[in-house]
Amino acid sequence: MKIDLRVLAAEDWEEFALRLERAFGDAEDPEEMAMWRDFLPFERSIAAWADGGIVGTAGAFDFRMTVPGGTLLDAAGVTMVSVQPTHRRRGVLTAMMRRQLDDFRDRGLTVALLTASEPSIYGRFGYGAATRQLHGLIDTTRVSVAVPPGADAVRLRLVTPAEGVAACEAVYARLVPTRPGMLARQPQWERLPLMDPPSARGGFGARLCVLAEVDGEVRGYARYSVKAGGTRLGVPDSTVKLRDVEALDPVTYAALWRYLTEIDLAARLTFHNRPVDDPVQQIVSDIRRCDFGWRDGLYVRLVDLPAALAARAYTAPVDVVLDVEDAFCPWNTGRWRLAGDATGASCVRTSDPADLALGARELGTAYLGGHGLRALAGAGLVAELRPGALAEASAAFRSDLDPWLPHGF
Numbered sequence: 001m002k003i004d005l006r007v008l009a010a011e012d013w014e015e016f017a018l019r020l021e022r023a024f025g026d027a028e029d030p031e032e033m034a035m036w037r038d039f040l041p042f043e044r045s046i047a048a049w050a051d052g053g054i055v056g057t058a059g060a061f062d063f064r065m066t067v068p069g070g071t072l073l074d075a076a077g078v079t080m081v082s083v084q085p086t087h088r089r090r091g092v093l094t095a096m097m098r099r100q101l102d103d104f105r106d107r108g109l110t111v112a113l114l115t116a117s118e119p120s121i122y123g124r125f126g127y128g129a130a131t132r133q134l135h136g137l138i139d140t141t142r143v144s145v146a147v148p149p150g151a152d153a154v155r156l157r158l159v160t161p162a163e164g165v166a167a168c169e170a171v172y173a174r175l176v177p178t179r180p181g182m183l184a185r186q187p188q189w190e191r192l193p194l195m196d197p198p199s200a201r202g203g204f205g206a207r208l209c210v211l212a213e214v215d216g217e218v219r220g221y222a223r224y225s226v227k228a229g230g231t232r233l234g235v236p237d238s239t240v241k242l243r244d245v246e247a248l249d250p251v252t253y254a255a256l257w258r259y260l261t262e263i264d265l266a267a268r269l270t271f272h273n274r275p276v277d278d279p280v281q282q283i284v285s286d287i288r289r290c291d292f293g294w295r296d297g298l299y300v301r302l303v304d305l306p307a308a309l310a311a312r313a314y315t316a317p318v319d320v321v322l323d324v325e326d327a328f329c330p331w332n333t334g335r336w337r338l339a340g341d342a343t344g345a346s347c348v349r350t351s352d353p354a355d356l357a358l359g360a361r362e363l364g365t366a367y368l369g370g371h372g373l374r375a376l377a378g379a380g381l382v383a384e385l386r387p388g389a390l391a392e393a394s395a396a397f398r399s400d401l402d403p404w405l406p407h408g409f
């Protein structure tokens with residue numbers, strides 16, 4: 001089969017979108033699809049043509065992501081990847097990944113990001129699962145939230161998401177540099193949390209927004225929807241689904257969680273994407289009745305290894321030689337001396353003996369500081385070649401706040 005990879009032309013968008021939906025097996029809501037179309041830079045998107053039509057799709061957003069230390073790094077956000085069921089397992093994805101990563105390198109990007117439909121797809125291309133996301137189902141009939149002094153001074157105001165969006169965006173923007181993995185809003189992306197098409201609500205009502213104000217300043221917000229549940233054994237049985245909750249201080253944060261767990265007629269609160277170190281876990285009265293769990297979130301691929309490793313800060317001083325194997329992006333293969341601390345780092349090629357040996361995927365996994373190199377070594381994925389190097393590097397790579405991607409793309 002001959003595959004012809006072409007940059008997506010505007011006139012091919014309809015077919016591109018149709019093929020994408022077919023590969024995923026379902027049609028997107030038209031309003032939502034129109035939003036993604038507006039977000040997508042066509043010049044960074046690839047259509048794979050074969051047998052007279054599009055058989056593969058892959059896009060890339062322009063992002064800026066926070067890395068440990070607070071720097072915002074230009075990153076490619078890989079998206080809309082699909083291959084038609086009729087053409088699968090014949091190398092179309094591999095060809096698109098090849099083209100994309102060469103293109104990212106030519107453009108001087110240091111990292112590529114994605115969220116995976118299936119975890120088994122992208123490791124072979126050097127993407128490692130770098131962040132996790134916490135989900136929970138809180139029995140709000142039994143669980144309460146302890147609030148610190150001052151929470152009663154937090155004024156809560158219910159508005160529509162559209163009415164609250166400017167205030168929410170201002171809070172969000174202040175939080176982006178504080179946690180690795182967060183993405184600065186790109187132009188127009190404030191539309192994302194407002195997207196709430198009735199066809200995608202699954203029986204829940206329209207999304208609501210509660211603003212939390214202290215002395216007239218918005219210091220936090222939560223957006224959620226409610227599924228009216230009637231009664232169960234005569235007891236009100238509604239469900240609250242939390243989309244997002246953010247605050248600039250712990251008092252406001254606790255006040256918002258107290259509000260969310262005390263909504264009348266609701267028996268439970270569900271959410272699917274919070275950081276795994278979310279402080280809410282410390283203030284619920286009964287953690288076993290919260291059914292917390294986690295899954296993989298953002299996948300990271302180092303495109304320009306030395307630039308990526310030099311762009312982040314390190315929690316503890318580190319000076320190690322990494323021997324890296326990168327079959328898919330061989331320009332990263334070889335020995336690199338990484339020296340850095342909390343103020344910055346350098347990473348240069350070296351012929352010195354290696355201290356640690358690992359693959360590109362493992363570096364992607366560890367890059368944002370959410371997974372210790374020691375844990376990866378425990379799985380046989382990192383080899384220590386100089387005694388002490390693993391402990392040194394592992395401590396240095398870790399982030400004190402767990403990295404987290406707040407939304408899909």
Ligand SMILES: CC(=O)SCCNC(=O)CCNC(=O)[C@H](O)C(C)(C)COP(=O)(O)OP(=O)(O)OC[C@H]1O[C@@H](n2cnc3c(N)ncnc32)[C@H](O)[C@@H]1OP(=O)(O)O
Pocket residue numbers: 023024078079080081082083084087088089090091092093094095114115116117118120121124
């Ligand atoms: C960032 C995102 O957009 S995530 C969304 C990804 N898209 C989807 O999940 C939609 C449904 N699935 C698909 O469209 C396709 O099956 C894809 C894109 C996942 C794979 O495309 P293909 O063209 O079949 O992949 P390709 O032939 O290049 O396979 C390369 C290798 O990956 C393996 N592979 C591909 N897909 C999968 C999978 N879903 N699970 C496990 N292994 C896989 C292949 O077996 C092959 O392995 P090999 O090199 O050892 O032989």
